[in-house]
Every structure is written in structure tokens, then in C-alpha cells.
Amino acid sequence: MYALIDCNNFxxxxxxxxxxxxxxxxxxxxxxxxxxxxxxxxxLKAIGVAMGIPAHKIPVAQRxxxxxxxxxxxxxxxxxxxxxxxxAQHVPALEPYSIDECFxxxxxxxxxxxxxxxxxxxRVEREVGLPVSLGIAPTxxxxxxxxxxxxxxxxxxxxCTWPDAASPALDHYLHRLPVKEVWGIGARLALQLGDLKIxxxxxxxxxxxxxxxxxxxxxxxxTARELKGTACMEAQDLESPRRSILCSRxxxxxxxxxxxxxxxxxxxxxxxxxxxxxxGMLAGAVGVFxxxxxxxxxxxxxxPLWTSLxxxxxxxxxxxxxxxxxxxxxWRPGYAYxxxxxxxxxxxxxxxxQPSLLDGCEPVRQEALMQAWDVIRQRYGRExxxxxxxxxxxxxxxxxxxxxxxxxxxxxxxxxxxxx
Amino acid sequence: MTIRHFAATTxxxxxxxxxxxxxxxxFPSPADDYQEAPLDLNHYLIPRPASTFFMRVSGxxxxxxxxxxxxxxxxxxxxxxxxxxxxxxxxxxxxxxxxLEGQGSRWWLRGGDSRQACLPLEGNDDxxxxxxxxxxxxxxxxxx
Numbered sequence: 080m081y082a083l084i085d086c087n088n089f090x091x092x093x094x095x096x097x098x099x100x101x102x103x104x105x106x107x108x109x110x111x112x113x114x115x116x117x118x119x120x121x122x123l124k125a126i127g128v129a130m131g132i133p134a135h136k137i138p139v140a141q142r143x144x145x146x147x148x149x150x151x152x153x154x155x156x157x158x159x160x161x162x163x164x165x166x167a168q169h170v171p172a173l174e175p176y177s178i179d180e181c182f183x184x185x186x187x188x189x190x191x192x193x194x195x196x197x198x199x200x201x202r203v204e205r206e207v208g209l210p211v212s213l214g215i216a217p218t219x220x221x222x223x224x225x226x227x228x229x230x231x232x233x234x235x236x237x238x239c240t241w242p243d244a245a246s247p248a249l250d251h252y253l254h255r256l257p258v259k260e261v262w263g264i265g266a267r268l269a270l271q272l273g274d275l276k277i278x279x280x281x282x283x284x285x286x287x288x289x290x291x292x293x294x295x296x297x298x299x300x301x302t303a304r305e306l307k308g309t310a311c312m313e314a315q316d317l318e319s320p321r322r323s324i325l326c327s328r329x330x331x332x333x334x335x336x337x338x339x340x341x342x343x344x345x346x347x348x349x350x351x352x353x354x355x356x357x358x359g360m361l362a363g364a365v366g367v368f369x370x371x372x373x374x375x376x377x378x379x380x381x382x383p384l385w386t387s388l389x390x391x392x393x394x395x396x397x398x399x400x401x402x403x404x405x406x407x408x409x410w411r412p413g414y415a416y417x418x419x420x421x422x423x424x425x426x427x428x429x430x431x432x433q434p435s436l437l438d439g440c441e442p443v444r445q446e447a448l449m450q451a452w453d454v455i456r457q458r459y460g461r462e463x464x465x466x467x468x469x470x471x472x473x474x475x476x477x478x479x480x481x482x483x484x485x486x487x488x489x490x491x492x493x494x495x496x497x498x499x
Numbered sequence: 500m501t502i503r504h505f506a507a508t509t510x511x512x513x514x515x516x517x518x519x520x521x522x523x524x525x526f527p528s529p530a531d532d533y534q535e536a537p538l539d540l541n542h543y544l545i546p547r548p549a550s551t552f553f554m555r556v557s558g559x560x561x562x563x564x565x566x567x568x569x570x571x572x573x574x575x576x577x578x579x580x581x582x583x584x585x586x587x588x589x590x591x592x593x594x595x596x597x598x599l600e601g602q603g604s605r606w607w608l609r610g611g612d613s614r615q616a617c618l619p620l621e622g623n624d625d626x627x628x629x630x631x632x633x634x635x636x637x638x639x640x641x642x643x
Contacts, residue, residue, distance in 0.1 A: 205550075
């Protein structure tokens with residue numbers, strides 16, 4: 080069994096934790112350089128402010144009723160790490176999937192999983208202070224859907240458990256679920272499937288796998304198998320194209336050598352950059368995690384670090400430079416690392432990218448370089464051209480006028496508590 | 500452009516670890532058998548880092564109770580408060596210091612300011628409590 084735990088309206092919840100005056104108010108969080116709305120409170124959704132809308136396009140009359148915050152990745156990254164730390168105390172294996180989502184591998188755990196799930200949700204909500212929801216199912220694809228269901232539940236804790244993939248209730252649900260809601264099935268793929276009379280999740284589940292593999296791809300065929308209840312996908316196969324990209328891999332053996340770790344990270348960054356460009360996206364934030372093995376005695380480390388880019392980018396060189404800096408901060412001497420990964424978040428379509436007056440946008444030269452890069456690697460193989468070079472960093476500034484304080488990461492910005 | 504693999508020596512905290520210390524001759528030092536880990540305030544003050552947060556006291560109403568302007572509070576969200584203990588509560592959209600008091604099944608929050616009315620905690624009013632104040636760190640060099 081697998082579980083997916085997801086922080087509800089994560090960025091907004093982080094802002095509210097230290098600024099309770101935002102409770103009950105429509106709140107939005109803006110992408111880097113205060114560009115577009117990338118996170119919304121329920122109140123903001125209710126008054127009809129769309130996801131992704133540029134801040135300056137929100138009507139003035141509406142803007143007076145709501146609070147917009149600049150994104151504060153140092154805070155979000157810290158709280159995301161705390162959520163994972165709490166979870167790691169209670170489940171044997173977790174796979175961070177994005178800054179606000181985490182898969183839990185519950186294989187081999189006995190007892191009442193629903194109860195375990197409720198306990199985990201209550202613990203995270205109390206100990207870290209962020210509302211979360213949890214879905215439990217035999218596969219990651221189903222766990223993601225279960226999580227979606229949990230979010231709609233009234234009351235707390237929001238937990239939805241589907242112990243049996245063949246249950247009539249789940250079957251009923253999949254018959255009513257549009258196929259585009261299934262993880263990994265994008266809008267375009269959903270249209271193609273629809274043309275072939277596969278318009279619901281149940282229809283996809285029941286389609287013959289060899290045919291799906293031939294007509295579409297291995298991933299679509301595996302998705303069908305996952306819907307039947309057979310786990311056959313890794314977390315990184317399940318990325319949703321619009322939200323985040325994850326490239327991670329376990330090492331062949333436990334590692335601590337900084338040179339080798341750095342090299343592994345370069346490798347992941349190259350793959351992440353390629354995925355990003357393949358989807359025509361730019362990333363606004365980069366995260367890196369280094370994980371020790373639970374089965375190995377010695378100090379444990381799980382939590383990732385995040386940083387945001389001054390402007391959204393699909394430049395592998397730039398992504399790698401930021402990622403390497405995070406690695407330097409994560410690395411501890413003597414720790415035996417088992418797995419490493421790089422995560423890209425705050426994805427936006429390249430064609431909608433908003434150049435910033437102060438910081439500019441991706442130089443055309445870099446775009447051309449990355450195009451050439453992809454072509455060469457496609458034609459002559461991935462080993463033909465690899466990233467072994469890091470450029471000097473240039474000082475950069477961010478436009479973030481409404482950023483909250485570094486409540487958990489800076490001594491001089493701690494939240495203040497009124498006495499009396 | 501320069502090729503730069505970062506070396507172990509450039510990373511923070513990469514000095515030799517306990518138990519790896521060698522004498523000048525390269526042989527293990529005889530003192531190794533008697534080594535103990537140095538005292539670490541983190542272990543003492545922050546046994547549960549995931550749920551522990553730092554905050555600053557603002558205002559001087561609670562000087563008599565030992566909370567001064569600018570003092571550092573170590574607040575743990577995972578611990579249940581008992582009567583008589585101090586906690587950070589959410590009151591009127593603000594984080595504020597209160598003492599938990601109780602009698603029988605009735606619980607309430609009392610602020611430092613005696614003019615301030617007690618805030619009763621009803622069964623479903625738990626959201627008012629943000630976390631338990633476990634330690635307060637006062638810089639004795641500061642005027643208060």
C-alpha cells in the first residue's frame with residue numbers, strides 16, 4: 080500500500096501559520112518577481128481569482144479585498160522539511176514528490192492503515208501547524224486519486240483509504256472520473272483517448288494494456304495497470320506536467336564523497352532540464368534532497384532545501400548551479416547517503432514567461448545553447464555532451480515586495496509574540 | 500569558466516569527527532578512549548526540531564514573569580500545555596503570550612496584564628493555542 084500526503088494550499092498555509100490575521104481572508108501567493116498567482120486560499124478561489132493570473136490583471140475593486148504575498152521559498156522549504164521529519168518518525172520510507180507532496184511506502188506495515196493515516200494527519204497538523212490530506216491505496220496512482228477525494232471531505236482529519244482496488248465503491252468512482260483527472264494523463268492525451276471512446280478512468284483501466292502501449296506509450300499502459308491495483312510506477316514516473324518535476328535515484332551503494340554526490344546531482348539536473356524543455360516549461364524554484372538509509376545505523380537526514388530563481392529558467396547550467404549550492408548546504412560529513420534527487424517547482428509555460436525589468440529573463444543565447452544541447456544529446460547520445468562546468472554566479476536580486484519574514488531561517492526575522 | 504569540483508575541505512563542518520582524531524604520529528591518541536561528545540545545547544533545548552520554533556517577545560508587560568522585550572522563546576507545538584505553563588496563543592489575529600489556567604474541566608488563558616479578562620477555552624476552541632513555551636533565553640547584557 081502507498082499513501083500520498085499533500086499539504087492543503089501549502090504556500091498560503093505557511094503564510095498563515097505565522098500571520099494568523101490572514102486566517103479567513105482571501106490570500107494569494109505570487110510567483111517570483113511578483114508575477115502571477117501561484118497559490119490561493121479557499122476564500123480566494125471562492126471570489127473567482129484564477130490560478131496563474133498575473134497580479135496586475137486582478138481588477139482593482141477585487142484587489143482591495145484580498146492579500147497578495149510574495150513567495151517565500153526559504154519558509155516553505157523549511158516547513159516542507161518539518162512535515163517530512165514528522166512523517167519519517169512513523170513510516171519506514173518516504174519519497175518527497177514535490178515541495179508540498181510526499182509519497183509514503185506503507186508496504187510491510189500491518190494493522191489498521193486508516194487509523195495510521197488519521198494519526199499521521201493529526202500529528203502533522205498539530206506539530207507543524209499545516210493542514211494536510213492523505214490518500215491510501217494499493218498503488219501510487221490510486222493513492223493520488225484517494226488524496227483528491229480526501230480533500231473534499233468535510234471535517235478533519237481528511238483521510239481517504241481504498242484498501243481494495245476491486246471494491247465496488249472505487250469502481251463506481253472511476254466510472255465517473257474523467258480520464259484527464261488521472262495522474263500523468265494530460266489534457267492532450269485525454270483528447271486522444273476520448274476519440275477512442277476512453278473518456279473515464281474506468282475505461283482506461285479496462286483497455287487492453289498491449290494496445291495502450293502500442294497506441295500511446297508504456298507510461299499510459301502502466302497507468303492502466305496501476306488503476307487495476309498493481310503497483311508498477313515510481314514516484315518520478317508520475318509527475319504532473321504542470322506542477323513539478325522530480326529526478327531522483329538511489330545510489331548503487333551508500334555514498335558520502337562530495338565529488339561523487341556533486342556529479343550525481345549534475346546528472347539529475349541535466350535530466351530535469353531536459354524534461355522541463357521537453358514540456359515547454361520554465362522552473363521558478365529548485366529543490367534538492369539527500370536521503371540517508373533507514374536501514375543503516377547512524378545519523379539520519381531526509382529534508383530537502385529549496386531556493387527560488389530570480390527569473391524562471393529552463394537553463395540546465397543555471398539550474399545546476401543553484402542545485403549545487405543547495406547540496407553544499409545539505410552535505411554533512413560522515414553521513415551515509417542512499418538517495419538524492421532534484422525537484423523543480425513553480426513551473427510556468429515558456430510562452431507565458433514574464434520578463435522582469437530588474438532581472439531580465441532567460442537570455443536568448445542560453446535558450447539557443449540549450450536547444451543545441453538537446454539536439455546534440457539526442458543525436459549523439461547522452462554521454463556525448465555532459466555538464467562538467469560551473470559558471471561564476473552573478474549577483475541577483477528578486478522583486479518581492481510582499482514577502483513575509485524568514486520566520487524559521489533568520490534570527491533577525493523571528494515572529495514576535497505580544498506579551499500581555 | 501573554471502572547472503570546479505567542490506572538495507571536502509570547502510564544505511561546512513568538514514573538520515574531523517569524533518573518533519577519527521589522530522595524534523601527530525598518525526597513531527590513535529590514547530585519550531580517544533576517554534572522549535565524550537561535547538555538550539550540545541540543541542539536544543538540551545530542542546529535542547523535537549520538527550515541531551520547535553523560535554519567537555521573540557515584544558512588549559514589557561510580562562517582565563515580572565520573566566519575559567522581557569527581545570527575549571528568545573523556544574516554542575514546541577508537539578507538547579500539550581498543563582495549567583500554570585506559558586503558551587503562545589492566537590488572539591485577535593496576533594500571536595500572544597498567555598498562561599494556561601484551569602480548574603476541573605474549565606480552562607482559560609490569562610495574559611500578563613491583570614486588567615485583561617480571562618479568555619475561556621471551550622472544547623472546540625483549541626485553535627487558539629499555537630504552541631507551548633518551553634524555554635526563554637534572555638541576553639543578560641541587554642538592558643531591560
